[in-house]
Amino acid sequence: MHREWTFGAGFRRDGLEQCACDLLDPLAITYERDLWTQNRRIAQARCTRYRSSWIVKKVYLMFALQKKSAALRTTLVAEGQRQQMQTALNRTGQQRKRRARSRYSNRTFYLFIAPWLLGFLLLTVVPMGYALLVSFTNFDGVSSRWHWIGLRNYVELFQNPETWLSLERTLGYMLLIVPLTIIGGLGLALLVNQNLRGISAFRLLFYLPSVVPLVATAVIWRSMFDQNAGLVNAIIEDFGGHGIVWLSDSNAFVALIVLTLWGIGGGMIYNLAGLQAIPQELIEAAKVDGANPWQRFRSVLLPLLTPVLFFQVVLGVIGALQTFTQPLLLAQNGGPATTVTVQTSTTSTWSMSITRSFTISVLAMGRPCCGSSSRVFC
Amino acid sequence: MDAYYKINSSLERRKPASGRTQRRMVGKAISIVVLVVFSCIFLAPFLWLVITALKTIPEMGELPIRWLPRIPQWINFIKALTEIDYGHYALNSLTLSLLFTIPVTLTSALVGFGFARLRGRGKQALFLIMLSTIMLPAMVTLIPTYIIFSHLGLIDTYWPWLIWGLATSPFFSFLFRQFFAGIPQELEEAAVVDGCGYWRIFWQIFLPLSTPVLATVAILAFASVWGDFLGPLIFLGPENTTLAVAMTTGYSDAMNHPFINILASGIIIYMVPILLAFLLAQRYFVRGIATSGLKG
Numbered sequence: 106m107h108r109e110w111t112f113g114a115g116f117r118r119d120g121l122e123q124c125a126c127d128l129l130d131p132l133a134i135t136y137e138r139d140l141w142t143q144n145r146r147i148a149q150a151r152c153t154r155y156r157s158s159w160i161v162k163k164v165y166l167m168f169a170l171q172k173k174s175a176a177l178r179t180t181l182v183a184e185g186q187r188q189q190m191q192t193a194l195n196r197t198g199q200q201r202k203r204r205a206r207s208r209y210s211n212r213t214f215y216l217f218i219a220p221w222l223l224g225f226l227l228l229t230v231v232p233m234g235y236a237l238l239v240s241f242t243n244f245d246g247v248s249s250r251w252h253w254i255g256l257r258n259y260v261e262l263f264q265n266p267e268t269w270l271s272l273e274r275t276l277g278y279m280l281l282i283v284p285l286t287i288i289g290g291l292g293l294a295l296l297v298n299q300n301l302r303g304i305s306a307f308r309l310l311f312y313l314p315s316v317v318p319l320v321a322t323a324v325i326w327r328s329m330f331d332q333n334a335g336l337v338n339a340i341i342e343d344f345g346g347h348g349i350v351w352l353s354d355s356n357a358f359v360a361l362i363v364l365t366l367w368g369i370g371g372g373m374i375y376n377l378a379g380l381q382a383i384p385q386e387l388i389e390a391a392k393v394d395g396a397n398p399w400q401r402f403r404s405v406l407l408p409l410l411t412p413v414l415f416f417q418v419v420l421g422v423i424g425a426l427q428t429f430t431q432p433l434l435l436a437q438n439g440g441p442a443t444t445v446t447v448q449t450s451t452t453s454t455w456s457m458s459i460t461r462s463f464t465i466s467v468l469a470m471g472r473p474c475c476g477s478s479s480r481v482f483c
Numbered sequence: 484m485d486a487y488y489k490i491n492s493s494l495e496r497r498k499p500a501s502g503r504t505q506r507r508m509v510g511k512a513i514s515i516v517v518l519v520v521f522s523c524i525f526l527a528p529f530l531w532l533v534i535t536a537l538k539t540i541p542e543m544g545e546l547p548i549r550w551l552p553r554i555p556q557w558i559n560f561i562k563a564l565t566e567i568d569y570g571h572y573a574l575n576s577l578t579l580s581l582l583f584t585i586p587v588t589l590t591s592a593l594v595g596f597g598f599a600r601l602r603g604r605g606k607q608a609l610f611l612i613m614l615s616t617i618m619l620p621a622m623v624t625l626i627p628t629y630i631i632f633s634h635l636g637l638i639d640t641y642w643p644w645l646i647w648g649l650a651t652s653p654f655f656s657f658l659f660r661q662f663f664a665g666i667p668q669e670l671e672e673a674a675v676v677d678g679c680g681y682w683r684i685f686w687q688i689f690l691p692l693s694t695p696v697l698a699t700v701a702i703l704a705f706a707s708v709w710g711d712f713l714g715p716l717i718f719l720g721p722e723n724t725t726l727a728v729a730m731t732t733g734y735s736d737a738m739n740h741p742f743i744n745i746l747a748s749g750i751i752i753y754m755v756p757i758l759l760a761f762l763l764a765q766r767y768f769v770r771g772i773a774t775s776g777l778k779g
Contacts, residue, residue: 210602210603211602211603211604213601213603213681214597214601214602214603214606215603216597217593217594217596217597217601217681217685218593218594218597218598218603218609220590220593220594220649220650220651221590221594221613221650221651221653221656222609223650224647224649224650224651225612225613225616225650227650228624228628228646228647228650229616229619229624231631232624232627232628232631233624233627235627235630235631236624236626236627239627293521296514296517296518296521297518299511299514301511301514301515301518307518307522309762309765310522310525310526311521311522311525313525313529313758313761314525314528316706316757316758316761317754317757317758318706318709318710318727318753318754318757319710319711319712320710320712320727320730320731320750320753321710321750321753321754324532324731324746324747324750325528325529325531325532325750326528327743328531328532328535328743328747329527329528329531331543331743333543333544333545333546333548334535334538334543334544334548334743336527336528336531338548339548339550342547342548343548367525367528370525419618423617423618427621429621429713430712430713433712433713434712434731
């Protein structure tokens with residue numbers, strides 16, 4: 106009932122306490138009398154009545170101490186200790202939660218997350234709503250004359266074979282690149298998780314490509330896949346083959362896959378962190394039980410790495426669906442517009458409506474991902 | 484007796500041990516070979532970039548391919564710096580990156596702290612919304628944002644980057660949230676007992692503790708703007724644009740044929756600061772990912 110009867114921080118605020126005494130003087134006198142007569146019952150009843158004000162209770166306590174009503178003081182001290190112990194005992198579960206809730210305030214929380222909340226509303230919700238609105242009009246982004254045309258943009262969009270082609274490519278890219286990067290990243294992580302001299306140099310080396318800026322990556326691979334001056338064609342020709350025009354049409358897809366696989370080191374770091382977090386004892390125990398390396402990997406490491414791998418699947422799917430700059434730059438000056446992924450075709454005239462339709466498709470895909478990923482994230 | 488036992492046991496020990504060491508040696512050798520092969524594959528593009536940067540244009544067109552340049556054309560690097568106003572664009576890139584990095588690191592830490600340590604109505608739902616916005620491609624909001632910003636007169640200025648920075652990044656907030664959630668409750672309780680408000684708890688206790696994540700986020704944010712292509716291409720004019728855009732469009736002759744060798748040397752100079760930053764902060768970086776990215 107009277108939780109606040111603990112002796113703690115409250116008594117340090119001397120100035121405030123004094124101030125409270127002055128303010129509550131008539132009240133205090135009543136308490137004083139109550140205390141003086143040691144009518145604890147009445148005092149407590151009053152205390153409950155004025156429950157809302159912690160100051161009252163503090164004043165009450167103070168007088169109890171000041172008047173040196175020895176008997177009452179001991180009761181109070183005992184009461185305080187009992188409660189402190191109880192709170193210590195009840196720290197878990199609901200009581201703790203309730204206590205915490207009373208201490209944290211809604212307002213502080215919203216103040217802290219305000220930057221994100223405002224940014225989300227103004228820079229995500231508003232533009233997306235705007236795009237949705239505009240997708241039902243013939244607004245071309247420049248002229249101010251536009252009117253409502255209903256679903257015509259969408260019909261046009263889905264009648265265009267290019268749309269289906271690019272959607273197909275995007276999905277194909279995703280289905281290919283996500284397993285490849287994850288398996289590759291895991292393999293590399295296992296490889297560099299060994300105890301060899303100079304292994305950290307290898308780790309760094311494998312990791313380096315994934316921090317190279319996108320533009321640089323694209324230029325690097327353009328020079329690699331160049332028809333005349335590229336290393337890939339040089340090797341093919343050295344073995345007696347014919348050079349291939351890499352950066353156009355379907356070959357560009359291969360180039361894009363290779364470019365993405367080069368940056369596998371990012372996944373390797375995640376896997377490596379996950380592997381090193383696995384307690385060594387588990388692996389030792391499996392060894393003692395006679396598990397061979399494959400069994401150790403299959404039954405010990407893999408199950409323990411599942412959250413890490415799942416995290417990467419989610420990030421990989423998002424990344425694959427968002428790929429834009431790489432194909433754009435890879436195709437630059439390299440043959441016809443390669444349209445490697447869906448987004449490349451946004452450059453065409455009905456870019457507004459495709460933006461919209463893309464929003465829909467991404468949201469549709471994002472939702473199940475989000476639902477399941479939250480279990481890992483939270 | 485004792486000596487006999489010793490010899491016997493040592494014999495016993497040596498026999499299986501030698502077999503195991505042998506197998507381990509073979510395994511080690513295989514690993515090293517695999518490592519070296521993979522290193523070559525990962526390193527080849529870098530090397531080829533350097534080789535390309537040192538060639539002349541005719542050498543690049545030769546038909547039986549020329550592996551190495553006859554005379555290394557170091558002048559290509561100087562050409563890369565002078566063909567476009569390299570210093571000017573590098574300064575643009577740097578300004579833009581810092582303009583984004585500093586606010587985004589601080590605001591993301593704030594939001595991460597809010598989600599990790601404070602209570603409020605609808606926190607779970609808001610957190611889920613934030614996570615799902617990570618998955619939203621930038622493309623979706625880019626064009627409408629452009630139109631809105633152009634109405635506000637913010638095109639061809641650096642304001643959008645500052646605004647994006649202040650608006651936090653959901654991914655970075657998530658990293659911070661994961662890290663802050665792992666800090667023991669007692670620390671915060673002690674501060675509360677001493678009469679410390681949440682602002683000070685954040686500023687004086689949690690933020691100084693989060694150095695690895697701060698470093699990780701700052702580097703990631705810096706690298707993201709430094710390497711961004713689409714943003715400056717769309718939002719900035721040719722004078723204010725960044726190095727990434729200026730290079731990919733700048734190095735070409737009158738017929739619009741790109742000078743790939745000069746572009747390659749320009750790219751090398753452009754890459755070096757980012758790679759250096761990652762190398763220097765490498766330890767922090769891995770720790771930042773390990774402590775925040777993966778914990779449940």
